[in-house]
Amino acid sequence: MNWQAVKSIYNFEMQRTRRSLMQSIISPVVSTLLYFVVFGSAIGSRIQEVDGIDYGAFIVPGLIMLTILTQSVSNASFGIYFPKFTGTIYEVMSAPISFFEIVLGYVGAATTKSMILGIIILITASFIVDVTIAHPILMMVFMLLTCISFSLLGFIIGIWADSFEKLQLIPLLVVTPLVFLGGSFYSVSMLPDIWQTITYFNPVLYLVSGFRWAFFEMSDVSPVVSLVAVSVFLFGCLAVIYWMFKTGYKLKS
């Protein structure tokens, strides 16, 4: 293992976050606080409880998921797309470093950023609503697995994209709608039957559901199913990235 290279890529990416602190950390936190105001105060005043849980607290796992999913995708995709765009990717491609080490560096940094954001949002939320976490370790495991798997998805998007428009396409048209329709702000049981069935095809439901179970011991699907789903997604993304490096897809001519 070329740990020195992994560390270099990781530090380089984290340095980028420090340089753009406003954009990387503060802006998502402000957005999340706005969600709390809109969903927690405006809608929450009409919906007191969901399955016995205060609505304000109920949306906390969903809000954290919304942020870490979108941020994981955007950080990881930008991280690999930017060197492709500027041409500096030649250095990574000509270095004595394997695909796994490259992924570890870029995805590791994107995951760290998302985890930091998730924890900041959780702390911020605890000042606004009363949040109790039934299974803190499991909650962290879910958060970590989600950050890793969606950072991997972002990495794939970053390699696939050959323009800034494409870089935004999947996060805007696929990821964000899936998060909103994945039970972030409501329980699936609140939906009509047909929409419930459709929602079960949404992979984000399993993430939000498992994550919420770690908080309140209640969820739309079993936490075991959620854990399996996120693991399958993670290994699926890894397999795609392996193929991309093996064939040189959009990386080598």
Add this chain to the structure above:
Amino acid sequence: MKPIISIQNLSKIYEGGFTALDDVNLEVGEGEIIALLGPNGAGKTTLISTICGIINASSGQVRVNGFDIVKDFRQTRSIIGLVPQELTTDAFESVWDTVSFSRGLFGKSKSPKLIEKILKDLSLWDKKDSKLMTLSGGMKRRVMIAKALSHEPRVLFLDEPSAGVDVELRKDMWRVVEELRQTGVTIILTTHYIEEAEAIADRIAVINRGKIVLVEDKAELMQKLGKKTLTVQISKELKSIPKALSKYNLELSDDKMSLTYAYDASGKRTGITSLLSDLSTAKILVRDIETKQSSLEDIFVGLVSEGAGS
């Protein structure tokens, strides 16, 4: 000389069907400086990029220091440094950070002393904290060289390093190349500046349309292919070349005041003595004599135009 790079039957055909490399065979000895010459689109950058792992070869094999560039990529890439043709830099990084990043990427632990030496050698020390976007094109080129040297490579590829840089940097770079040569670093240089190849290379390889047209020791090449010409200035205008001098294939200048004679300098007899004697016999008075050796550029142009014609 033990080869550090061995290229066998290397071909690269791009998706569109364009053949960039066509059955290339080449060996580069350890510690030598080889200049790869060729017109635009000849395959120079493709060849370098393939050896460095940036482009996948269609067929053939490349070994660096005895290791296969695909199977043993860690061993091969760890000793290779690359200065690409394009000025690609991270605009927001500082000079120090970007050079240190390159060293780490190649698995080397931090070495501030070495980075300091490299930056000083390339006259970049006073710019170490400057962001790359604030640097001029020439300074960026120096940074690219510093990045490539940061992990102490044994093989260095310089892909048109002098493109768009001033004379000062070119000379700085030649000095760095000379220092590297003394430490045993093998250098493969592509350039459009023939005088650059002439000044620093040990061997010349000419590539055209993806094929290696010629690989030759520079001095031998100059001797073998380099024609010498003798120009004789005469004191009176000559209407035509006398029949007695026809065996010399002389060329009469437009102003009819000089005769040019091409000869093989490496031959036992150059024919100069007999020419001068015959000129005297023909009552042609000589005012001045000048000899000139054809440059590498003349040889290169000759080779490439031959290839284009075939």
